[in-house]
Amino acid sequence: MDFQFEQVEIFCAILRGILAQSEDPMKRTLICCSAVFVTFATAAFIFADIARPKPSPAKVQEGKIVFHTGLTIAPQGDAAYEARLQISQESLKNLQAALASAQAGSPSTGQRIAQSSTRTIIAGLFLFLSVSFAGVWLARSASRRSHKAIAAVLLVVAVVSAAVIITRANAGPPGYVRWAGLPKALSEGRPTSGGLDIEIVPEGSGMTLIIPIRKNNNSKGEE
Amino acid sequence: MERSAEIELVAWRSARLNGRTHLPARRFVGMIIGCAFLSATLASWLPLQFSTITVFLFAGPHNWFELRYFLMRLPVRFGRSRNFFLVAFAGIGFLTLTYLSLPALYYTNYWSGANWPTALALWNTLLLLWIAGLVWLRGRQRARRDWRDWFWAWPAAFALSGLNWLAPELFSLAIVYLHPLVALWFLDRHLRRTRPEWLPAYHRCLLLLPLLVVGLCWQFARAPSLADDNGLAWRITQHAGASLLSGVSSHLLVSVHVFLEMLHYGVWLVALPLIGARGSIWDLKTIPMARHPRGVPKLIAAALIVSLSLVLLLWFGFSIDYAATRDIYFAVAIAHVLAEAPFLLRMT
Numbered sequence: 001m002d003f004q005f006e007q008v009e010i011f012c013a014i015l016r017g018i019l020a021q022s023e024d025p026m027k028r029t030l031i032c033c034s035a036v037f038v039t040f041a042t043a044a045f046i047f048a049d050i051a052r053p054k055p056s057p058a059k060v061q062e063g064k065i066v067f068h069t070g071l072t073i074a075p076q077g078d079a080a081y082e083a084r085l086q087i088s089q090e091s092l093k094n095l096q097a098a099l100a101s102a103q104a105g106s107p108s109t110g111q112r113i114a115q116s117s118t119r120t121i122i123a124g125l126f127l128f129l130s131v132s133f134a135g136v137w138l139a140r141s142a143s144r145r146s147h148k149a150i151a152a153v154l155l156v157v158a159v160v161s162a163a164v165i166i167t168r169a170n171a172g173p174p175g176y177v178r179w180a181g182l183p184k185a186l187s188e189g190r191p192t193s194g195g196l197d198i199e200i201v202p203e204g205s206g207m208t209l210i211i212p213i214r215k216n217n218n219s220k221g222e223e
Numbered sequence: 224m225e226r227s228a229e230i231e232l233v234a235w236r237s238a239r240l241n242g243r244t245h246l247p248a249r250r251f252v253g254m255i256i257g258c259a260f261l262s263a264t265l266a267s268w269l270p271l272q273f274s275t276i277t278v279f280l281f282a283g284p285h286n287w288f289e290l291r292y293f294l295m296r297l298p299v300r301f302g303r304s305r306n307f308f309l310v311a312f313a314g315i316g317f318l319t320l321t322y323l324s325l326p327a328l329y330y331t332n333y334w335s336g337a338n339w340p341t342a343l344a345l346w347n348t349l350l351l352l353w354i355a356g357l358v359w360l361r362g363r364q365r366a367r368r369d370w371r372d373w374f375w376a377w378p379a380a381f382a383l384s385g386l387n388w389l390a391p392e393l394f395s396l397a398i399v400y401l402h403p404l405v406a407l408w409f410l411d412r413h414l415r416r417t418r419p420e421w422l423p424a425y426h427r428c429l430l431l432l433p434l435l436v437v438g439l440c441w442q443f444a445r446a447p448s449l450a451d452d453n454g455l456a457w458r459i460t461q462h463a464g465a466s467l468l469s470g471v472s473s474h475l476l477v478s479v480h481v482f483l484e485m486l487h488y489g490v491w492l493v494a495l496p497l498i499g500a501r502g503s504i505w506d507l508k509t510i511p512m513a514r515h516p517r518g519v520p521k522l523i524a525a526a527l528i529v530s531l532s533l534v535l536l537l538w539f540g541f542s543i544d545y546a547a548t549r550d551i552y553f554a555v556a557i558a559h560v561l562a563e564a565p566f567l568l569r570m571t
Contacts, residue, residue, distance in 0.1 A: 119344060123388035126348075130381035137374045 064200050067098040071196035073182065073211075075189050085207075095198065176212035183213070248421050251498075255428045258493070262485035263435045267442060270477040271449060274459050277481065279541045281488040282552055283534035286559050288491050290530050291504065293566050294523060299515045304569075307360045311565035314353040319558045321346060326554065344391035347398075348384045354564050355380035361568045396464040398560075400480065403487035405563050407432075410490050412570040417498060432486075436479060443475035455546045462553065 069091055087095070138150060178194030185192045265273045301308050325342055355376040362373020387394040407429065414421050448465070451457040451473065463476035496504070507513040507527075513520035540548035 119341065119388045119391075122344075123385045126381045126385035126388060130378045130385060133374075133381060134378035137378060140374070 065197045067198040072193040074191035252424045258489045266478045266482040274481045283537040285488045285491040294510050315561045322557045340391045344388045347387045351380040351384050403483035406487040406490035446472045446474040448473040
């Protein structure tokens with residue numbers, strides 16, 4: 001590690017010398033950008049010095065949610081002798097498609113990105129270059145109109161981003177709220193509806209219905 | 224040098240002054256609206272059949288007309304544009320060869336399918352950097368504006384490259400959907416130079432495009448996917464991105480794609496030849512490189528005859544084995560997609 005600190009000190013000394021010699025601000029900007037890039041690259045290189053993590057024990061196979069739909073639990077009196085699971089034609093078709101997709105093992109776009117670290121690193125590098133070059137262009141651009149246009153674009157992006165964050169507040173309440181009244185509804189013979197994630201688990205047999213019922217339900221705060 | 228620049232302008236000037244095109248503006252607008260609605264109707268009603276027929280009929284001829292259009296816009300001497308055209312032609316050649324080599328290497332088992340997205344991302348990055356380079360070179364040529372006004376091409380290309388590396392397949396699919404719209408941009412540039420009085424009407428017509436696309440989305444968002452149980456139907460749905468956008472109805476994807484393709488063919492086969500008509504399409508004198516004393520009329524004639532033979536060969540191939548010929552065509556057709564970039568930049 002001492003050797004690496006020595007390298008960084010030498011690098012900084014060289015950089016100071018170059019910056020002192022160059023009078024052109026464009027050159028300075030480019031040198032600074034290059035220095036930042038080299039620093040990032042060095043950081044990535046030094047990262048290899050961290051001890052390799054101990055191999056973790058084999059992961060316990062977890063369930064995989066393949067489909068989200070709705071579920072209604074309807075108690076039935078003397079007319080029924082066996083519990084029945086009714087699935088609409090449309091839901092069955094969607095479920096079949098979801099199961100086929102899950103069995104095929106085709107990952108989603110997000111999963112694809114997360115699984116390819118090399119591609120993500122290269123994407124990050126290009127976005128870094130984009131921001132750097134855009135900064136240089138903005139600094140060197142003489143046109144005030146383009147400054148105003150960029151400021152307007154940034155403002156619009158900020159407003160849209162803020163709107164996105166704010167409107168997330170309009171998202172529905174968590175799923176367990178809908179199931180909170182299930183025991184009472186069952187005792188009164190009323191149906192209860194809520195969201196349902198269909199999860200494929202590697203072990204066990206038959207089907208298990210897990211209902212999220214919170215004992216200390218802060219209904220006032222959530223509603 | 225000045226003469227070569229003048230020659231380039233002559234093509235536009237004569238197109239403007241020549242009175243052979245007696246197409247009134249109202250009829251032009253009516254044609255655009257009629258074609259757009261007819262394309263949208265047929266694309267939504269019989270997407271697979273319409274896609275099969277349009278590619279069979281128009282794919283080859285529209286490439287021929289595009290080649291002829293580009294030859295008409297090619298200066299006899301490159302002069303100051305030498306670097307621009309060198310980069311342009313080298314890029315077209317290199318990117319076409321590498322694009323064709325990707326499936327060839329895959330099918331000869333030189334690499335596994337797992338590396339396909341990386342290869343695709345690399346090719347897309349080269350494409351973006353090539354276009355950025357052309358934009359920058361074009362900006363440097365233009366004396367009226369500061370070259371720094373064109374420097375935006377680099378950050379834009381880097382940003383797009385970054386997005387491309389996150390999802391290369393989706394980026395390639397975006398090119399499939401955006402390429403037909405480039406023809407509308409060509410038409411805009413052409414009208415700007417030859418019929419500027421038609422531009423406002425044309426821009427109003429362009430507003431119809433998002434409305435029709437939204438209409439198609441609204442109509443087919445919940446439509447069941449098309450039955451792609453045979454090889455041809457599967458190819459058409461895959462080309463429209465059915466496997467990448469598995470949550471979207473393939474009926475919607477194919478309809479939108481065929482609709483945009485039809486507009487693309489309409490511009491190259493009908494609109495631009497009608498507006499820019501300056502004599503018979505066989506008349507080599509309408510092409511500056513063939514007309515000029517320093518030009519190469521034999522080479523131009525040979526290029527047009529060879530490309531016409533390829534159109535006939537394509538039709539023959541379609542009639543023998545439609546699906547295989549379609550695959551080959553869409554691989555080779557990347558050359559005309561690439562060629563549009565430098566010529567569009569020359570028109571800006």
